Structure formats: structure tokens, C-alpha cells
Amino acid sequence: MTIESHKETLGFQTEVNQLLKLMINSLYSNKEIFLRELISNASDACDKLRFEALSDDALYEGDSDFRIRVDFDKEKRTITITDNGIGMTREEVMDHIGTIAKSGTKQFMSALTGDQAKDSQLIGQFGVGFYSSFIVADKVTLTTRKAGLGHEHGARWESEAEGTYSLETVEKTSRGTEIVLHLKEGEDELLDGYQLRSIITRYSDHINLPIEMKSTEEGKEDEYEAVNRASALWVRPKQEITEEDYNEFYKHVAHDFEDPLTYIHNRVEGTQSYTSLLYIPKRAPFDLYERERSHGIKLYVKRVFIMDDADQLMPTYLRFVRGVIDSDDLPLNISREILQKNQQIDKLRSASVSRILGKLEKMAKNEQETYAEFWKTFGKVMKEGIVEDTANRERIAKLLRFSSTHNDNDAEDVSLDAYIERMKEGQKDIYYITAESYAAAIGSPHLEVFRKKGIEVLLMHERVDDWMISYLSEYEGKSLKSIAKGALDLGDLEDKEEKEAQKEAEEALKPLVERMQKAIGDQVKEVRVSHRLTDSPSCLVVEEHDMGASLQKLMKEAGHNMPKVTPIMEINPDHALVEFIKAENDEERFKEWSLLLFDQALLTEGGQLNDPVAFVRRMNGLLLDDKKVA
Ligand code: ADP
Secondary structure, eight states, rough: OOOOOOOOEEEOOOHHHHHHHHHHHHTTTTTTHHHHHHHHHHHHHHHHHHHHTOOGGGGTTTOOOOEEEEEEEEETEEEEEESSSSOOOHHHHHHHHHSSOOHHOOOHHOOOSSSHHHHHHHHHOOOGEEEEEHHHHHEEEEEEESSSOOOOOEEEEEEEESSSSEEEEEOOOOEEEEEEEOOOOEEEEEEOOHHHHHHHHHTTTOOOOOEEEEETTOOOOOOOEEOOOSSOGGGSSGGOOOOOHHHHHHHHHHSSSOOOOOEEEOOOOOOHHHHEEEEEEEEETTTTTTSSSSSSSEETTTEEEEOOGOOOOOSSTTTTTTTEEEEESEEEEEETHHHTTTTTHHHHHHHHHHHHHHHHHHHHHOOHHHHHHHHHHHHHHHHHHHOOGGHHHHHHHHHBEEEEESSSSSOOOHHHHHHHTTTTTTTSSEEEEOOSSSHHTTOOGGGHHHHHOOOOOOOEOHHHHHHTTOOOOTTTTTTEETTTTTOOGGGGOOHHHHHHHHHHHHHHHHHHHHHHHHHHHGOOOOEOOOOOOOOOOOEEEBBBTOHHHHHHHHHHHTOOOOOOOOOOOEEOOTTTHHHHTTOOOOHHHHHHHHHHHHHHHHHTOOOOOSOOOHHHHOOOOOHHHHHHHO
């Protein structure tokens, strides 16, 4: 049958053009990875077909032996990679091969610096897959036919990477995909059987289907033979798997270019038998903070690929974990719907979570530098676990790291245990402050009395902190207390004299406090004498059960209608400005001074003034008035 080919020429997305250029330059020193990427795609395509054929074996069209073939032609100067996987329709080719569907592409592009060394690291992290063909080829022809007798025609995609590609409908009898790389000038060393074999064994030995090449034996030149081991890596005995094997397999499952930070490989026999091979990456993917993004666990049943992104297998806060779980007991026809309420899956998940936490605990103890690297990359996400995973809250809490007044920089490396160990005699609670930035936290007036007494305070300055900490009220029998909430009670950390001095100050300033409260009006719930300030004239606190300022802001941004929290203003009885205001007899000016104290307190905690113009006018007015007086 002849067909009309509908040949059309299309332009790449702008991103693809940029990406191609960058990739060709930055990955050239690692050029042989193109083969790994294409074999990885071919293997995924076979996995997908094997899974779909579970419910419709007509898709096999009588051929259920999967294989990937690599051929080369010295004359034509081509390398060809062929698979008999699921293939693509013309539409699918258009969707997958001229565009980058990856979420985060935009952010990725804007993260590029123009500095080649830095950008090539980034590109590795982003993953380039099919496009890596253009590192060694100046023309690529992809011909593919979707599996199943309903798809009689194939599609051909061809590009010289010059901004456009062509797409046409073609005859193709065999299902699957064939990719022909027309090598660039100077890449002839790749047209060599030994060279190609060694690349395949180096990068793709773990692929669990045969990767075949023509035999090198005399007289058998037309026969194909497998050049890899073609057995699932995760079922091999651990002692037979090298570090490189683990790393290469990671790159395949995670579509990453870098080695992982660590892995956990386990075989479990019992009421439920399964193997899991889980990886913690070194770097965060670009879309790490989109909580809805796909998860990275592939589910297999008895070596048969079932699905990608099995989000039931990993809680959201561990969405950066990659790897495979291969169950011996689940039914092969398990669907996403069934996964959601399957008890076996729940058990698999909690066992996997436990293993990952266990690995991190060990790392935190024995390899502190690696753990610090991990925490820097994934700490923010781990904090979500405090909210999400009630069953493991204690364990996750142990893994948390914070900035602290104990450090002289913003490094997050103080654990709750380390804090407890350093607690002052008589100290019962763990003190913390939340703020919008490290600078706001470390500069907060609330810290003053703690600094004076040498009591450590944890500085929480990330957006998730306020939310997270509202779920962590206790650790190892100690309460976590915000130093910006409620009345400050330092308990035994204050001596009798201090307490008496405070009482006296409160008595003495009662009239001032009342006057000020009236002057400021309903912007404050109360004005009171502070015990926490040594240097600043005023600060704001909220009631114990009220939401902290940054959480309020976060909730509002997320579109929640938040009831207004009215703060309490505390004034420093020993501050010169407070003394000065106390002596002010003009009620109008007294009011202006009081409002100024309030606005200052609001500003120091990173809050926003209701009326910045009024603030400036008021301040200038007071400054000039003073001059006149003087
Ligand atoms: P990635 O593999 O990271 O998704 P690629 O650019 O390598 O990115 O591939 C894009 C998509 O094209 C794949 O997700 C897949 O849907 C499709 N694809 C690539 N190679 C093949 C193949 N050999 N057979 C079938 N589909 C393929």
C-alpha cells in the first residue's frame, strides 16, 4: 500500500535550540553518553510495551522477545539503534521529540549563566536524553511505528539540528523505533565494534534486555549476539554489583547525569517478598518544590515493569528518592487505582521510608559532611515530613538541622539533640524564632535577653519552618517555644533579683503603658513592659496560640482568608527613648512617638507597615520638632 507522506517541516521550540547548542558544547568531553541515553530510551520503550501487553497481548504482533540492536556502517558513517518497544505515533513524535515537555524547562533556561563550566553541570542535572545524539551526529533520522496492528504507518523525524526538523508518514513494517545517527566529521573512531561494545558495557550493562551487536566471530558476521548481561541489576547478588554498576543504573532510572549521593539495596523475603534499590540523588531536580510533580519510583512485579512514578510508594516529602521496587507478590495487572488502597503497597511504602530514614540517620552520624550536603539540597523538603508523616515524626525531627545563635553564619547544621546537649542549667525548653530571612532572625530584638544570658536560640528562616514547627511542639520531652510568642517566662533561668526588678518596672510604668495603649488604639491588643529587650525600645509578640507573622503571610499568599492577629507591643523599660517618651506632656506628640515605636517594632520583625507614607511623615515631623526644641 502506498501512502501519502504529509511531509512537513517544523521549527523547534526556542528552548530546544538553546539547549542543543549548550549541550553539544558542554557535553562533548563526555560524548559517548549519547549511546547510554538512546539505549535507556529504547529500554523504557520495551518496558512500556511489555506492561501494556499484559492486558492486550495482540500488541506483541507475535513477537515478545525484546531486544535493542546497535549497528554501524563504516561507508555511510552511521550508527543505528533499533528497538522493538512500544514505538510512537506521528503525534507522539511531534509531542516528544520537537519539544521539551519536562516541567521546569523555563526555570532551567533562566538558571543558565553563560559560564560553560557551570552550565554543563546544570545540563547534566536537567537531563538531555534523545538530544544528546547531536553531540556526535550532524543529522539524526528517527523512524518509528507504534505497536499494535491498528497502527499501520510509521513516522519519520529528521533533523540537522539547525532550528528545524521534518516529519513525514512512512511505511514501516516492524514495530518500534530506529534511530540513525549520521556522524559528524571526525567522529569515525565510533565506527568500530570494539569501541561501541566497550561503551555499551561501561554504561548500559545493567539494562535488563539484550543489547545486541553483530558477531565478530568469523563466518558469523551476520548473526547478532548480546553484548550486555541482560539481567535486572537489582536481582543480582550485591557482591557481584560494582559501584559503577550502581551508578550507571541510577543514571538510567533517574535520567540524571551525575552519580547519586547514596543508595540502599535490599532483598526482603517473607510474607511479602520484594527487592528495592533506592537512590538519593546528589542534586535536586529543578521541579523539586512542586509538590505535585511525579515521583521517582518505578514499580516492577517479578522483573516486569509496571509503572513509573508510582507515587503510592513514596510519601511526598521523599519525592526526590529514585529507584525501583520489584515485588514478587503483587498481581501483574495491578492498576494505579488498586495501588491506592492496597495494603501490601502500604507496607512496602512504610518499609522503604524506614530504610531511607535509617540510611540518613547513619549518614548523619558517620558521614557528617555528606549529610550536610544532603541537608542543604533536600532539607526543606524533609521538613514537610514533620507535617506529612506523623508516624515517623520523631525520627524526622532527629534529622532536622537549623541555623542557630550558636553559629556565626547562616549554616543549617544544629540538630535538636546538639541543642539539648548545650542547654543551660535550669533551661527546660527549646527556644526558636521564625523569620522571613536569616538577617531578620539574627537581628530580631526578641533575641536580646537570650543573648545576654547566653541561651541558644534556633533561627528558622525558611518559608516552610513556621508551618513545620506548628506540628512539632515537643521533642524528647522538651517543648519547642517560639521566643516571639506569649509572655516570656524563662523559669529558673532568671534569678530572684531579676524577677523583682521586672515587677518593679511593671508597677512603675503602669501609667505609661496605659497611656500608650490608648494612643496606639486597636492596632495592638495590649502594651506591656518587656523582659526580653536590652537594646531595642520595642518589639511585637503574639499570643501563645496565635499564628506567627510569617505563617500568616504564607497562608494569605496561598489564598486563605486569615483572621487578623493583633499583636502585643512590649516596651523596654530601660531604653532612653522610652524614658524620653514618658516625659512627653503634649498628648498629640506622645501619640506620634507611641505610633513610631509600634512601626519600628513591626519593621524589625520583617512586617509591612500599613501606611509607609504616614510613617515617614511622622518620623520627619518628630525629627524636626526636636530640632526646634533644641
Ligand atoms: P526523557 O527520556 O528524559 O523523557 P527524551 O528526550 O530522551 O527525554 O525522550 C523524550 C520522549 O520521547 C520519551 O519520554 C519517550 O516518550 C519518547 N521516546 C524517546 N525514545 C523513544 C523510543 N526509542 N521509543 C519510544 N519512545 C521514545
